[in-house]
Amino acid sequence: MAKTPLTFTLNDAETALFVDPGANLLDVLRRGAGDLTPKQGCAQGACGSCTVLIDGEPHLSCLTLAETVQGRRIETVAALAHGPDLHPLQTAFMEGFAAQCGFCTSGMLIAAKALLDRTPNPSRDEVIEAISGNLCRCTGYEPIVDAILVASTRMQGRSS
Amino acid sequence: MTTVEFRKDLFADERDDTLKEIGKPTIRQDILGHVTGRTKYYDDHLFDGLLHMRAVRAPHHHARIRSIDTSQAERMPGVRRVVTAKDVPNNLNTLLSLINFGKDDEPFCAHDKVRFLGETVAWVIADTEALARDAVAHVRVDYEVLPHVLDPEEALKPGAPVVNEVYPNNTYDYHETYDHQKVRFGDVNAAFARADHIVEGEYQMSPIEQAPIETCGAIAAPEQNDRYVCHTNTQALFFSLGTASKLLNIPSSRLHFIGGTVGGGFGGKVDSIVEPTALLGAILTGRPVKFAWDRSEEMQVGAPRGAERWRIRDGVMADGTIIAREFTGFFDSGAYIRLSSYAIIKGAGHLPGPYAIPNVAANIYCCITNRTPATAMRGFGITAVDFAIECHMDKGAEKVGMDPIEFRILNAYRDGDMKVHRRKAKNTALIECCQVAAGKAGWALSPEALAQSSTTGGGVGERGLIPETVTDQEGRIGERRAGRTPDTAPARNGSGRVPAGHAVAAIGAAPVQNPDMEIEIERIGHRIAASQGAPAQGTGQMPAPQSAAPPRPPAPVPAAPQAYVPPAPPQAYVPPVAQRPAPQPPQPPQRPADPAPYTPYAPPTQEPASGQQSDPYSPDKPFSRGVNRPGTSRFLSGTRRR
Numbered sequence: 001m002a003k004t005p006l007t008f009t010l011n012d013a014e015t016a017l018f019v020d021p022g023a024n025l026l027d028v029l030r031r032g033a034g035d036l037t038p039k040q041g042c043a044q045g046a047c048g049s050c051t052v053l054i055d056g057e058p059h060l061s062c063l064t065l066a067e068t069v070q071g072r073r074i075e076t077v078a079a080l081a082h083g084p085d086l087h088p089l090q091t092a093f094m095e096g097f098a099a100q101c102g103f104c105t106s107g108m109l110i111a112a113k114a115l116l117d118r119t120p121n122p123s124r125d126e127v128i129e130a131i132s133g134n135l136c137r138c139t140g141y142e143p144i145v146d147a148i149l150v151a152s153t154r155m156q157g158r159s160s
Numbered sequence: 161m162t163t164v165e166f167r168k169d170l171f172a173d174e175r176d177d178t179l180k181e182i183g184k185p186t187i188r189q190d191i192l193g194h195v196t197g198r199t200k201y202y203d204d205h206l207f208d209g210l211l212h213m214r215a216v217r218a219p220h221h222h223a224r225i226r227s228i229d230t231s232q233a234e235r236m237p238g239v240r241r242v243v244t245a246k247d248v249p250n251n252l253n254t255l256l257s258l259i260n261f262g263k264d265d266e267p268f269c270a271h272d273k274v275r276f277l278g279e280t281v282a283w284v285i286a287d288t289e290a291l292a293r294d295a296v297a298h299v300r301v302d303y304e305v306l307p308h309v310l311d312p313e314e315a316l317k318p319g320a321p322v323v324n325e326v327y328p329n330n331t332y333d334y335h336e337t338y339d340h341q342k343v344r345f346g347d348v349n350a351a352f353a354r355a356d357h358i359v360e361g362e363y364q365m366s367p368i369e370q371a372p373i374e375t376c377g378a379i380a381a382p383e384q385n386d387r388y389v390c391h392t393n394t395q396a397l398f399f400s401l402g403t404a405s406k407l408l409n410i411p412s413s414r415l416h417f418i419g420g421t422v423g424g425g426f427g428g429k430v431d432s433i434v435e436p437t438a439l440l441g442a443i444l445t446g447r448p449v450k451f452a453w454d455r456s457e458e459m460q461v462g463a464p465r466g467a468e469r470w471r472i473r474d475g476v477m478a479d480g481t482i483i484a485r486e487f488t489g490f491f492d493s494g495a496y497i498r499l500s501s502y503a504i505i506k507g508a509g510h511l512p513g514p515y516a517i518p519n520v521a522a523n524i525y526c527c528i529t530n531r532t533p534a535t536a537m538r539g540f541g542i543t544a545v546d547f548a549i550e551c552h553m554d555k556g557a558e559k560v561g562m563d564p565i566e567f568r569i570l571n572a573y574r575d576g577d578m579k580v581h582r583r584k585a586k587n588t589a590l591i592e593c594c595q596v597a598a599g600k601a602g603w604a605l606s607p608e609a610l611a612q613s614s615t616t617g618g619g620v621g622e623r624g625l626i627p628e629t630v631t632d633q634e635g636r637i638g639e640r641r642a643g644r645t646p647d648t649a650p651a652r653n654g655s656g657r658v659p660a661g662h663a664v665a666a667i668g669a670a671p672v673q674n675p676d677m678e679i680e681i682e683r684i685g686h687r688i689a690a691s692q693g694a695p696a697q698g699t700g701q702m703p704a705p706q707s708a709a710p711p712r713p714p715a716p717v718p719a720a721p722q723a724y725v726p727p728a729p730p731q732a733y734v735p736p737v738a739q740r741p742a743p744q745p746p747q748p749p750q751r752p753a754d755p756a757p758y759t760p761y762a763p764p765t766q767e768p769a770s771g772q773q774s775d776p777y778s779p780d781k782p783f784s785r786g787v788n789r790p791g792t793s794r795f796l797s798g799t800r801r802r
Contacts, residue, residue, distance in 0.1 A: 036204040037197030039423070041373040042455040049373055077197035090195040094187055102194030103373045103423030109195065137373055137424045 008069045010035060011079035025061040025069060026050045029076065032066075037077040037106045041135070048134035051107035052076050058114040060133075077106045080113065088151040089113060096147035100138035107134045112148045120156055124149065170592050171615070190421075201374060201423050202391040207381055207448035211240055213441045214292040214451075216282040216299045217461065218274035221308035221530040222321065225272055225281065229300040233284055236298060238291035240445050243283040245271035247444060249409035255431065255498050258402045265326035266496035266533070268407055268436065274303070275323055275495035276532050278461040285441050285449060312469060312490040312527035318643045323495055323528045329641045332493070332501045332526035339525065339637050341508050342650075343487070345580040346519030346627040348475070349652055351484035355475030359556045362471045363548035367464040367492070370537050374423020376462060377452025380438035388442055389416040392435045395425040400432040407436045408443065415439070427536035431463050431498060466500060466534025467492035468544035471649070472552045475519075480562045482571050485512040487522035488649045489545065494533035500526050503541030509581045510542050513549040514590045516573040516623060520580045521650035523635065565594050566609045576619020578626055588614040626661050630654035 003018035010033055017032045026043075029035045029052065038061050041047035045063040052061045053075040080087040089112050092098070099105040108131055115122055115130035122130070127148045128141075136144065164183055168175060193199035230242040245251050245267060253268040270281050281301055286292035307321045314320055315330040322328050331339040352358060378392040388410075394400045397419040405412040422429055434451050441449030453462060468491055475484035489507065493500035504524045512520045539546070557567035572590040579585050591614045598605050618624075632651035639645040 031206075034206065036200075039201070039374070040203070041375070041423075044455060046455075047373055077195075081196060086195070093195045094191045095185075097188065097191075099188075099191050099194040101372070101374070101422060101424040102190065102199050103201065105194045106197050135373060137371060137426070 004067055006066060006070055008071060009073045011075055019066045021067070023066045025052070025059075025064040025066045025074075028066040029061060029074070035076050035078060038110075039103055039106055041103065046135070047104070047107075048111065048131075049104050049107040051110045051134065053110055053114055056114065056117060058111050058133075075110070075113075077109055080109060087113075088154045089116070089148065092147040092151035092154065093144070096143050096150060098139060098143040098147035104134055104136040104138075108136070108144055112151070115148070116152055116155065121152060122149075167592075167596060170596075171589070174587075199421060201421050202377055202379055202393045202419070203450070203452070205379060205391050207379060207450075210379070210448045210450055211285050211287060211441065211445060212289040212292045212451075213243075213283050213285045213437060213449050214289065214296050215280045215437075215457075216284065216296050216301065217457075218270065218277065218279045218281055218301075218303070220274060220303055220305050221277050221310070222306040222323065223274050223303040224306060225270065225274065226302040226304055228282060229302075230282060232300070233295040233298045236286075236291070236295045238287035239284060239295045240287070240447070241285045241441070242295070242299070243269075243285065243440065243444060244281075245269040248407060248440065250407050253403070253407065253433075253496075255399070255403065256502065258399070258406070262332070262497055262501055263326050265324050266498070276530050278457070278532065279495070280461075283437065283441070283451075285445055308530040310529055310531055312467065312492040312525065312529055313648070315527050315529045316490075316525065316640055316648065318641050321530075323530055327497070327528055329638055330528045331637075331640075332497055332504075332528070333637050334501075334504075334526075337637065338635050339640055340635055340648075341504050341522075341524045341526075342631075343508050343511055343520060343522035343524070343580060344629050344631050344650075344658075345521070346484075347630045347654070348484040348486045348519045348521040348650065349630070349654070351519040352473070352475045352486075355483055356478040357474075357476045357556075357559050359474040359476055359552065359559050360472070361548070361552045361555050362469070363544075363551055364469040365465075365467060365544040365547065367467045367531065367534065368537060369459055369462065369464045370424075370426040370428030371458065372422075372424025372426060372428060375453045375455060375458040376429055376434045377450065378434040378438040379448060379450045380435070380442040381448035382442055382446055383416060387414045387416050388439055389418060390435050390439055392417065392419045392438075393422045393425075393429055394419055394432060394435060395422055395427070395429040396432060399430065400435045403432040404436040404439050408439055410439075410443075426538055427465065427540060428458075428462055431533075431535050461532060463494070463498065463533050463535035465537035465540075465543070466494060466503075467531070470545055470548040472548055473649075474552065474556050476556050476560055478560065480557075480560050480567055480570050482515060482517050482556065484519040485515075485517045486520070486650055487511060487524070487545075489522065489524040490648075491524070491526050492529055492531055492534060493526050494529060494531040496533040497526065497528070498533050498535055499540070500534055503536070506541035507545050510545065511580055513546065513553075514573055514588070515553075515568075515571040516577040516585075516618070517571070517580075518622065518627060523648060523650050525648065563605070563609075565598050565603060566605060569594050569605075569609045569612050572612075572614070574614050574616070574618025574623075577623045578619070582626055584624070585618065588618070590614065628660040629658040631656040631658060 003020055005016065006019050007014065007016045009015065015033050017028060019028050019032060026038055026040055029038055038052050039049040040062060041049035043062050045060045048060065050060055050062040051058050054069060055073050080090055089109055093105065093109070111131050111134050115127065119126060124145060127145050131144065166183060190199060228244060230244065233239060234242050248268050251267045251269060251271070252264045253266045254262060254264045256262050257264060270279050274281065282299055284292050284295040284299065286295055309315045309320050309323065315323065320330055323330055327333065329339055333339065334341045374393060376393065378390055380388055380390040383389045390404070392400060397417050401412050401415055401417045404415060434453070438449050438451040441451060468489065471488040473486040474482050476482050491500055491504055504526050508522060508524055511522050553568055554564045557564040569591050573579065573585045573588050575585060575588050577585045591612045595605065595610060632653070632655045634651040635645050
């Protein structure tokens with residue numbers, strides 16, 4: 001069966017690949033584009049560790065047909081840092097023990113970034129809602145929620 | 161953010177306050193990788209031409225395999241190899257054989273029988289995961305379905321189907337004598353007779369799946385130097401290395417295991433199944449092979465924390481003192497023993513919980529059922545029984561009309577109390593934990609309860625002594641299945657007595673520890689610090705010094721430092737299986753010889769050449785018969801061989 005050509009922007013870089021029909025975006029990002037930051041936890045859309053941003057919106061890449069991202073803008077964790085400078089979310093996670101095994105962290109950071117990009121000053125409930133599609137078996141979620149709130153405070157401080 | 165409160169007023173005289181790290185915020189050394197996505201889990205390594213391996217799994221709880229037909233699967237697109245039990249060099253997955261505990265009861269790949277739902281019957285290796293799944297669906301297995309049993313107590317009944325022929329009574333054989341592990345201390349039945357209250361309860365826990373976000377998986381590939389590399393997310397890298405070496409009959413020097421990055425384990429990544437599987441695939445295809453469980457396999461096939469059922473019976477006096485506690489415990493080990501036999505030993509040593517109870521008895525059964533084999537999970541062997549004990553404490557408090565925290569403080573063990581496994585309690589702190597927790601919760605305690613302390617009142621009089629203990633011989637291996645011992649609880653009538661103060665001969669228990677853990681230190685060769693002085697003793701009778709406790713040898717004198725002289729390179733190893741030229745070992749760099757005499761390490765004797773060596777590890781010959789003598793595994797190392 002012929003492969004489909006696919007072009008999209010991955011973390012501000014033009015990317016062009018040939019994908020099998022029916023391939024999902026997670027496999028294409030990891031094995032095709034070589035971006036190993038989104039993780040496969042369930043391949044069923046239940047755990048959220050595969051979360052990426054497509055045109056700024058969080059999506060489960062394991063359930064996204066790769067062909068549907070033709071021409072769109074994809075962001076993963078690799079886009080968070082600016083060169084050697086970490087994003088405030090990353091710093092807040094580090095300082096707040098918001099990761100233990102780290103396997104859910106990529107998805108958590110993407111979901112958090114999507115939240116803060118549209119809601120710079122979220123309430124605690126809004127943070128919980130934003131990460132409600134991301135499962136974590138290690139931290140109990142509280143450090144993650146705290147870190148996202150700390151990051152939002154710091155980001156507002158910087159822009160004011 | 162969470163803060164830590166230090167209660168340095170507690171046990172202040174025992175406190176060493178030279179702590180450099182504890183209490184200070186520190187960034188985890190791996191969290192930078194986690195937040196930048198640079199942490200490399202096993203699957204974050206790219207391999208050229210990676211093949212995918214998937215298992216064919218039994219759809220029945222219990223069935224005989226009449227035949228396996230892989231012909232159609234072999235012809236399907238993208239399929240490189242179909243693997244069955246005869247491709248596994250030593251088809252024995254007994255985890256504890258590495259430490260000579262138990263018998264070979266589990267095949268790595270089923271060949272004549274399947275004993276739990278999802279057991280591996282064959283594997284398919286193909287170019288993509290999807291092609292492998294398609295081919296797996298086309299492997300035809302002819303099963304003869306057998307009756308199954310899924311409850312540990314049902315498995316003990318005389319008519320229950322035999323799950324595993326190595327243990328035909330559906331229980332692990334403890335000490336080659338009993339079908340359960342006994343704990344005996346004092347005389348519970350006499351104490352029940354004089355107790356004011358009897359408190360009974362039954363508690364149980366279903367199997368609990370660890371469910372890490374990252375499922376178990378490994379990628380194995382041939383390396384350039386005639387070795388195989390294996391990236392794995394195991395929690396037990398050396399255990400996996402030893403198990404893979406044993407199963408695949410390949411020396412561990414040819415295996416290069418890379419791990420230590422685990423996407424959550426919680427005990428679910430200790431059973432070392434995926435590494436030998438991926439390695440087998442890499443050996444058979446000569447290509448990189450990935451074997452990983454999908455989410456449904458992780459739930460069904462991945463070993464959970466085993467189900468447990470506990471019955472506790474307490475004899476309590478009117479003033480709240482517990483004078484007797486009796487346990488009947490059932491571990492559901494699933495279809496194979498794996499680590500469960502050891503879990504029961506761990507649990508047995510833990511009884512009766514952190515309480516000073518002068519009469520304790522327990523019968524603990526490691527039951528074999530047609531459930532998924534069980535493994536460790538956070539607090540292995542302890543969690544369920546602690547849940548049972550603490551629920552039971554609340555019940556007891558309610559029965560005597562006492563505050564549940566004060567009930568615990570009253571019965572808590574204190575420093576110097578003799579514990580049921582014949583060791584004196586040390587560094588106890590339950591009382592202080594209760595007092596502080598009650599304070600934090602705003603739970604009022606009486607002045608008497610607040611005045612208690614772990615360091616006073618323990619070891620006084622009979623509290624510090626081993627009592628006369630009633631023993632029994634009920635439940636010998638085979639009696640229960642024959643219908644001769646229907647009761648699973650500890651015997652109501654004893655058949656023997658071990659005198660007070662003694663712990664050795666009659667029931668084979670370890671000698672009284674005096675002082676703590678030095679026997680262990682001798683065995684592993686550390687230098688022994690000077691004794692801190694005799695432990696605190698009560699005014700009652702002292703037990704006679706135990707003649708069975710070995711005298712301490714003098715501390716070893718450390719050798720003067722020697723310049724390094726490398727040992728002679730070992731002779732080339734000729735593997736017995738494949739015909740291949742012997743790899744030439746690299747020449748070690750020359751170093752200047754040291755003037756002082758130095759005895760080089762003697763290399764191990766060479767294995768016999770191919771064709772001469774008989775293979776004792778076929779599925780028909782259990783490893784329990786050993787190589788040189790019964791019960792000795794050739795995979796043991798060092799001092800345990802003796």
